[in-house]
Amino acid sequence: MLQIKDLSISFDGFEVLRKVNLDLAAGETLALTGANGTGKTSLLRAVAGEITPLEGEILLQKDIAPFFVHQECDTFSGTVKEYLFGAKPEISRIYTELCRSSDPIVYAELINAFNDAGGFELEASISSTINKFGIGIDDLDFPYRNLSHGFKRILSVIRGALSGSKLLLLDEPTNHLDIEMTLKLEEIVSSLSESGVGIIVVSHDRTFIDRVAHKTVYLKRGIAISISGGYSEMLAFLEKDFLSRKKKCVEIDKKIRQLELDVARRKSWSDSREASKRLSSDKGHEGHMAAKLAKRALVVRKRKERLVQQLEQEKPFVEKPITIKIPQYEVPNRKMLNAERISFSYGKKNIFRELSLNVDTNERIGLIGPNGSGKTTLMRCLVGILKPVNGRIYRNDSVDWVFIPQDMTRHFKKKTPFEEISDVGLDEQTTRSHLANIGFRGDRALANAELISCGERMRLAILKAILSRVEFIFMDEPTNHLDIESLEMLDKLLNDFPGGFLFISHDRQFIAEHGEKIFTIEDDGLKSLDYTKDIDIDSFTETKRNLTDSYEQSITRRKSGDSWSEFLQ
Template sequence: MLNVRAIQINFGLQEVLKNISFGLNAGEVIAITGANGAGKSSLLKCIAGTLAPSSGEIQLQKGIHFAYLPQSRPTEKQSVMEFLLRDFPEIHKSYQKMHSRNIETIEYANAITEYLEIGGYELESKFARLLLSFGFDETDLSRELQDFSEGQKQIFPLLQILASDAQLLILDEPTNHLDISMCLYLEKVICKEKQKGRSFIVVSHDRVFVDKIADRTLYIQRGESILVRGGYSQLLVHLEQDFQSRQELAVNIQDKIKKLETEARRKKVWAGRKEKEKNGAADKGFIGARAAKLAKRAKVVEQRQQQMLETLKAEKPFVEKKLNLSFADYTVANKHILSAQNLSKKFGERAIFENVSLELTTQDRVAIIGDNGSGKTTLMKCLLGYEQASSGQIHRNNYAKWLYFPQNIQDYFTEKILLHNLMSYGVEEAIVRQFLGAAKLRRERVLQPISTLSYGELMRAAIVSAILASSEFLFLDEPTNHLDIESLEVLDQLLCQFPGGLLFISHDRQFIAKNALTILSIESFML
């Protein structure tokens, strides 16, 4: 169906991708993953034809149609149906005519007939079926877009391309902002469409999602790609094996380099000695000729060894350093953090949550889950006093050391430069830099303005600040939002080392499984 051959992408002097190749068959799903900025979205744009590669070619089988879903959410002020029909211009025009305020009775009848004949009602039925498959109601088609949560809005562009006749669907981070139930719906829809012969290329950082849908996974790192059968779990196994083999090869080559360098130094001394003998024997006939011959031979040997050294150094593989988190240990005593009794919150007449009772200690690691818009963030803000509950009581331990990381993690930092934010804990700069380095924030990155750093870098720095502050409890609101897979792995390890308690909101199933001892769900306004 699709062949991608030796794709290279350069932006000026920056080489983003080099020699990326893979094929895609009918009814197959390829997941693409890697660090933020690795070139995943650029690769999708090349396949979709919106970006020309610097070299290489992309061949799509004749007669195959594709649909491309970039990273975006609808912001228009219109109904869901109006939005969905935008990609079907003829039907959309007929729909608008039919719903015009000034239309006459006869014109209305003609518009209905036209709408029927061009497949408008058939398309509406398709949209209704797709809506139901994602847990919506058919009546949601007539609702305004702004009535829905950010995660729900993310589904509507997906419905557009699912309703098309495209056999190849190209999706760039479709799970962004989706809650767990929406992710489950999407997995089922992709698997169902795959059985019909449709193919998918999906960029995603959702580790469980990739495991569920992917037949093969393409991992992009430092501009190059690794393609493995299966999903994220199989990729991890491959990367571990690749790390071990690269490490062994690098060690063997380094040993050879050391031996050659030692031999080269010895030969250089020998060559220098022969050169002196040659000069000293310039007028001594046979002895002079023999000395000159030995000196020449010594230089040839030295040059050959230098060439072997250069070859070995070129062959030595790059070995990514494994994450090595080493922080000063501190002990967190079992301490009461807060308790809430019969907490309720309303916005006007609309209930957000009701009769919530909760107790937290430094030994607790609690995840709050629930659909988008169910009130998880509002509950956390009420618990911390950033919002006022409508009723109920909250008792907080003012002597406990806790920190709150909001969804917009930039708001956590008060100083412009990253390093300056971590210098208020009485720890020497060298130690702070060491801790940041352990969290993969090295050298010049720690001196960058907060505004220039990625969400993943800021979240890692925030966890480091919590350890430097000897915090006893963390409140985290969607800490995995916008994180790439590498940052998710680092965050998991950082929180594993954190000795205190946690209360966090997340839709990332693997993150929840690794970090939560207790899971609370908000359903029908109740916890």
Template sequence: MIEIQAEGLVKSFDLEKKILDGLTFQIDQGERVGLLGKNGAGKTTLFKILTGEMDYDAGSVTIGQGRRMGLISQIPVYPEGFTVEDVLRTAFSRLQALAEEMEQLTARMAAGESGSEVLRRYGQLSERFEAFGGYDTDVAVNKVANGLSITRDMRSQLFESLSGGEKTRVNLGRLILEDTDILLLDEPTNHLDLHATEWLEDYISQFHGTVVAISHDRYFLDRVVKRVIEIENGKAEFYSGNYSFYAIEKERRYQERMRQYQKEQAKIEQLQEAADKLHLWAFMGNDALHKRAFSMEKRIERMRTTDKPTKVRKMDARFASTEFFGDEVLELKNVCKSFGEKTLFSNLNLKVEGGERIALIGDNGTGKSTLIKLIMGELYPDDGRIKTGPSVRAAYLPQIIHFENPQRNLVDTMLYAKKNITPQSARNRLAAYDFRGEDVFKSVSVLSGGEQSRLRLCMLMDEEINFLILDEPTNHLDIASREWIEEAVEAFDGTLLFVSHDRYFINRFATRIWELEGGTIRDYPMGFARYRSAKAEEQKTAPRHETPRPEEKAERPVRGNKAQAAARKQLVICEREIARSEEAIAALDREMEAAACDYEALGELLGKKEEAQAELEALYEKWEALSEEAQA
């Protein structure tokens, strides 16, 4: 059944350029589709057209009859005084209407009215109320709020007092609670921590409706989507797989088009050379050869059917690193920090050595950015000491970019920041970061969040450093910019400390994980894949402390039989095999990135990954069976 269909969709904001130029696609019921394209390609515009918020110039859009659509890119305006709890419960507006009518009928029956029509209507409403989950709304709200890290305290706050990221999170929760058939998600993971992102992925995997997601989170796309629609030059390109498949297939199509173009150009060059010779011989006395030459030139024009394929020009810039002398880069000794009555962390004792790559992770609000600011000297600890090595030269990219004078243009911003740079050198440097032409005379204040991050990086990379600190470096960047900064970080040979929720980024770079939770940091001297396996093992082996209800006696645990004990042993072995399989797939992903331009190697690696993925799926099925047997 078709859920969404667009035919020849055209939309332009000026006469010169059409942002959508004959866009045609179809999405069927239950599909999981990723909508990709560079910034400005028209992805969000398409979402606004689908919801009716924006009109289009030509073409047609058809939504399945009676299908309810929810969009997360926009945050509705709620009545003044609405709390977060009120906003979440607006998802049950239909149930509220049923409940109010039931209350009215109850009052009529209490007053002595007992006609068959009243009883019949009350029965109908009661059945619908139960079918729509009217008696389980509290359970649903609590489940979604816990999954998205919306705390009890936050639920009592005024919605208008929240930050932009918190509003997005609450609105996502409201959308999930609604009875929606089609979910349109525009960058849903931008303001979510790892816990909330993984919860959202699990929710989408169980959601029975259709999902269309715009996202730059490659890990999220790999786990969620089964098909990719890329908007390029106003039209749609289709890829029948997740993001990893899309990346490989896009490169394969580019190479194929380039070979076709080069083959065509070689033939054209050969025919043109022959036509030129015929013209020359015709001038030497054989006029009949002109006719053959003109015929050949017409054939050449008919052959010019393939445009030269193009790639987005990659930014070519690297961090200027300086040599590090000594072993110790950073030491935290008994560090404590509180704000009012809230203690973020206490008695932190950590050491960082040269060349380490550390990911600082944790839920939103646990104090990750605060710790980074303490290390950079922007804040001071309440107690304890932070010491950096004598030869350490640090550079810091904050989560929220701030410029002293945002009214200056890009060139002037560079000139004021770097006293020994000429205007031409500033423009050359900006060009390396994809700021070209008239763009360099834009005011900094009109740049997007991603462009401001790029400008700050442009200024940072000019400094010789050996300790790089990044706070959510990929948060506002598109996929091309994320890949560029990853290449720059890969080439940096100093020490790296970064805060990120981008699992792709963490998996690629982290050799050590700092998990900030419950006011302390747990140090995992391992990469992200091994860390996830270790956490899964901890959760399996951690004892469950369940408090018996007051009116019930705690039951004595029943000892399992031999079959259960054997299943538990096999379960542990299976989990280890799953961890090894996930690490192998992650290693293949890295090899595929390294061999991005080698089609034969990519094909071989893709085959290996498909085999590894099949083995992993089999292990998952085995784990489920063993888990059921162990818990029987």
């Protein structure tokens, strides 16, 4: 249904995509991944017809009209039903007029037009689709703008499904989704795929890609690498490709050294023949032979120099892998905090009640649960930003700890990454070395800290914490808005961190990788996702299964011996 040939996209002379080729068949889901800024959204916009490529072709099946679900939630002032009617613009227009009409004759005409356009069928489809996927919106007349970001994201995909388009373009639909919502999104995408809808989805959710993608396309430096399968298959391919390129480079370098040695030997021999000619008593025959041999040596030398140049051009590009080296230090195991039966409310609205939690400095704890369940409020209470309405919190302030919030725009006190790290008390060379290890090379180390990406901010915050030798880190959704490269690097940093941490996250791969203990907030307190006879976890069976799948993948990756970030950077 879609074929892209030699697509190139450029902005202000900068080539974002270069000679990209890919295709999509009916019922296939293709995942686009790669670092932020590599052209994923630009590719979707080109397919949707929003931008004109510099060159190349986008060939669509004759009856295909793409439906584009953008990253940003729609700004809409009507009801949920009116928003979903927007899947069919003509029906939406008639419905709007119906709601405004007070003339009985006009109203009757609009009802007929609404029926002829398929309005009643769409209305039935809206209800059945909402029920089918258990979206949890009982009142379709509820104001759309009052919904959470997560509900808005899911409804934008539902609207795409209701449009009847056979090609959906989804730009980071997992943004703002908790685990439960992400599972619903997986169900919707899989159902659409089974019905023959082609889907291109941009996502940084590694588990989501593994579960829904038939193909994965990795974008880097304008080039598209396409493989069959999901994120795990892409990692395996990148590792194999990295090692293959590295091996070929070694082989070519060996050939170049041999040729250069041969060229040097021939030059030395030619020079010696020239010298013997000058010293010879017989300037005729011997001089003639020396000149002839020197000329032949020069021809061979030039030919081998050309071979060296040719081999240099044939060498594949192998980017220097980023290897994270951080100082190791001992973190003694001691009490970090103890929260006893704490509750919090805003006015009359109870956020949580009578929660208890014990945390030691060597523990790694994940706090999960639906959006709005009070996770961030709980963490802000634990670090002392908010005060619970009742209960008691003991925090061991003799432990060196740090809190890294969701919004880090004001987290950094210095102007540049270089100043932030050198503030720890390091010299310039050591500071630059540590920054280079997490991707801040050259002038990037001197960039404005307020303007760097979310992923770069998180890397910088974790690195500074480790270089400051903290013993415990509180992190509120550290994976928000991070691209895959940043997620892999964050995994590596935290795996090497000698202390403990408490984090909030909806990223299943991250939770499985780092959550040695996992808790969720329920009405009657914090509950552990452990299989014990004392804890009822029926409501989390699906989540536990998904986390188990992700955990098994993370174990496999750790056994590989190298950080996957080496193959992504």
